[in-house]
Amino acid sequence: MSATTASPWRAYLAVAMTRFKMVLQYRAAAFAGFVTQLFWGFVKVMVFVAFFEASNEVQPMTFSEVLVYVWLGQGLLALLPWNVDAEIAGDIRSGGVAYELLRPLDLYGFWFARTLAFRAAPTLLRLFPMLIFAYWGLPLIGLAEWALPMPDSFASGFLFVFSVTATLALSTAFTMVMHVALMWTISGEGFNRLMPGIVPVFAGLIIPLPLFPDWLQPYLYWQPFRGLADVPFRIYSGHIPVNEALFEIAMQWVWFAVIVVFGYRLLMRARIKLVVQGG
């Protein structure tokens, strides 16, 4: 895996494409996953219907905005950094990484490309059927009141796409941290096992963040995970108005940079550890 001096980007792209194609092959799993996600989308919607029925007070989010959260949450679920690429994990475990660490920038770059594809491919596979179903399928089967609403405005929709791109980058950065963490076998695996527990909560997939108690809101604002779901979803529904959206997207990228630097620093640490301990 030696990057040519000419253009490492070409190599990165090739790696990303290969991973992408591989993931596309597994359509049976994709279909089964889609169906189950449909069900759980229904569950969440019905739970919120019952909650909204019970209260006459004005809530921080309208039912329509919650619907956006639920369906986009299902569609973009695979985007979240809750698991690692088994191939990379295998490479680390087998020790093949030792050589690559001699050129950590290349390694980070290659892994980043692979991870990007690892996050993007199943997401795309899942997203479009889910969107189609949530927009058009639901009204067709008589559940129009649960259908995914259109973006709040043309600008909202547009900015949503930008935000999701930032989410992809941010999620890849997080996943990279998880990959690097695996170099410390026991603690790394422990840490990675925490992620699927923490991430959905702070991203807003368990409960939409605005619905958490008021006193928690400031804390929920200053954490990077909200860029993984809360930000793009609320941009879409207009809960984050257009004039704030640009700032939020910028924040996503800021967190992205922070996590990338953190991940890279961690990789350098791993390299030192390897040199000192001999792996």
Added chain:
Amino acid sequence: MANAIGLYFRLVSQSVRAQLQYRLSFVLTSIGGFVTTSVEALGVWALFDRFGMLGTWHLAQVAFLYGLVNSAFALSEALARGFDVFGKEFVKTGNFDRVLLRPRSTVLQLAGHEFLLHRVGRLLQGLIVLSWAIYVLDIDWNIGKALLLIFTMVSGVVFFYALFIFQATLSFWATESLEIMNTLTYGGVETAQYPLAIYRRWFRRFFTFVVPLGCISYFPTILIFGIEDPLGTSAVFQALSPLAGYLFFAGALGFWWLGIRYYTSTGS
């Protein structure tokens, strides 16, 4: 049969001893499990704090269901680990061949593969919530209801175990992105921890007669609460419904053997 049970306990004890070697990891992961499930529970509490009620249901009632279902699931997760990791550790690696080469039931071997100790974190959290709910609710307890509660919990374990077997069977056909399959089991928990009554009719029917989630959570709970079921079921139905979990288990086993037939005719 006795020999099989003996072998099962032997395998399980091996697994437990192996895990206890890594004591620190066990403690940390257990705590981690306790914390993450507690945070999720707090999420549900936060929603009640905002909205007051879930339809016509109070927090304590939902907490009862939540505790019941999550405890059963945690126990099931600990027991069914072999099936949970089946795709990754047996099919993908070809290790399932070795299972087939041993003169014992594949189910027995996989059942004994691992007993995941650290799920005790989730189990404890579920039991705490359940206990709190029992404390707050004004239930008219008697022997029958107590037995029903235990029976429902056990049936819940059996039911979720069946889901794990089902999930494992699917990996015969598709070994990739199996983590997504976890939505099958985790989604099941989330569905069952709310009263079935809040769902639409077609949904309720599916989760009563096809995948009997409601039978190991909602219906017996109604009887324990001693309230009138808004869905109109009888007390007899409510008392007997957990049996559906066992039927479902039988169905999962049938599907499993179908999966093995497929595996042995197409090779790995």
Added chain:
Amino acid sequence: MPQIFVENLEKRFRVAERKAGLWGAFRGLVHRHYRDVEALHGVSFSIEPGELVGYIGPNGAGKSTTIKILSGILVPSGGHCEVNGLVPWKNRVLHVARIGVVFGQRTQLWWDLPVIESFELLRDIYRVAPVDFTRTADELIELLELSPLLDVPVRQLSLGQRMRCDLAASLIHQPDILFLDEPTIGLDAVAKLAMRSFVQRQNKERGMTVLLTTHDMDDIEALCTRLLLINHGTLLMDGTVKDLRSDERRVLVDFESVPQLNAEHAAFVREQDGNRVTFRVTGRVPEFIADITAHYRVRDLMVEHPPIEETVAELYRKGGR
């Protein structure tokens, strides 16, 4: 009465065709093309109890497929097969209780457990009586020199040590047939010899039937009386190692200086490296040697069989389409 009986065994696999490129990958989502791959084309052979048979063929020839069918974990597409009077895949539990299988690449031992505990678990799994187990295990431990390894977790063993333990593990239940799939792969010379002599003793002293797949010709020469050669799913040869030997001899000659061979002698040349020439001579070798030494100044000379690998490779090439 053959112990292993295979007749017209066929196996077809359906393989999904992958189209190249990204667009192809998307199309693959919607419409899949499959093609049939024939792994076995009607293989027939029978093995009597107590035979030690080698089963060779290049990668992809159908060896593993055959072994899987014989061990009962794969169902053939056609043909007939009986082992110990049972159809393997139809009577899985009964059948596997009587066979032992060792895969060279994968261990059957529990990774984190000390070797002896793996043995004990296998004793319980195979329902071996404690008395029998003690006797068998002690014997195996002695023969394979496993005493120092018994308390070591399997993951800490070297490959050679692990293979010996796997070999022992496969015999705890005293099977009457042993399938060995590439057992000496990656082993050092000492380990290989130990394994070979052990297998040979089990075969000779206990009359255990052994079917061995391997790429290692030394394994074949050392162990096997009978040889089955398969390529492209077809059995090309069912004979003995002797059958592989022909009358051809290699005559290696070290000349005093680079020889100027006349046309007649040059015709026999297979290889030439400066002073050293390898001649290929079939029959009348002494005459040839006399002839050469009469015409040229020879410093040293050696006669040997052609390596079996070459003969086998020839056969691989000839057979199949």
